[in-house]
Amino acid sequence: LCSLCVYKTCPVGWSSFNHSCYLLSESFGSWDAARRDCRGREADLVVIDSPEEEYLTRLTKTPTWIGLHDKEEEGKWKWVDGTPLILKYWADGQPDNGGGNPLWGEEDCAQIRTFDNTLWNDISCRNSLPWVCEKIP
Numbered sequence: 284l285c286s287l288c289v290y291k292t293c294p295v296g297w298s299s300f301n302h303s304c305y306l307l308s309e310s311f312g313s314w315d316a317a318r319r320d321c322r323g324r325e326a327d328l329v330v331i332d333s334p335e336e337e338y339l340t341r342l343t344k345t346p347t348w349i350g351l352h353d354k355e356e357e358g359k360w361k362w363v364d365g366t367p368l369i370l371k372y373w374a375d376g377q378p379d380n381g382g383g384n385p386l387w388g389e390e391d392c393a394q395i396r397t398f399d400n401t402l403w404n405d406i407s408c409r410n411s412l413p414w415v416c417e418k419i420p
Contacts (some may be wrong), residue, residue: 291420294324299420300339305329306416307343314392317348317414318363326418330362337372339415341401348414349403351393353378360393371403378405 293304308320314328321327328350331337350363357380360368374396381387392408395401 293418293420297418301333301335302419303336304418304420305339307347308413308416311411311413313411314348314352314408314414317412318350321414321416324416324418326416327363329415329417330364330366331372332362332366332370334370337370337401343395343401343413343415344397346397346404346406346412347395348412349393349395350417351403352391352408353405354391354408357389357391372401374402374404377403380405381407 293299297304297306299305304326306324306326308317310320312320318328328348329336329339330350351360351368352363353360355361360378362368378390378393381390388407390405390407392406393403394406394410394412396404
């Protein structure tokens with residue numbers, strides 16, 4: 284046993300998984316508002332960089348923001364921490380940037396879409412959804 288070790292824990296209300304803490308918001312907002320909220324909690328929108336972490340997305344029952352976007356360059360998806368997209372869990376036909384339909388506009392942010400096995404979909408960043416924050420304790 285380690286008598287001098289410091290064990291870091293997640294804040295109250297957050298869930299622990301592997302080496303990170305996660306918080307599913309109870310609020311709804313745009314992708315930018317979601318990111319501001321996470322950063323205000325010394326966290327950021329979730330970066331899904333392992334198959335195990337993708338499992339966590341199954342805990343949400345509604346479409347939910349994740350930390351993936353192509354706001355800087357269309358078609359070049361990256362995570363909020365700057366890492367490129369490697370693991371991909373896109374729904375069939377996604378990302379499609381609205382499929383050219385002006386009704387949808389630019390779709391530069393990613394959501395977990397719960398009606399098709401929690402796969403990802405690109406959607407307008409202005410939509411109002413809950414989100415998942417991630418932090419390392």
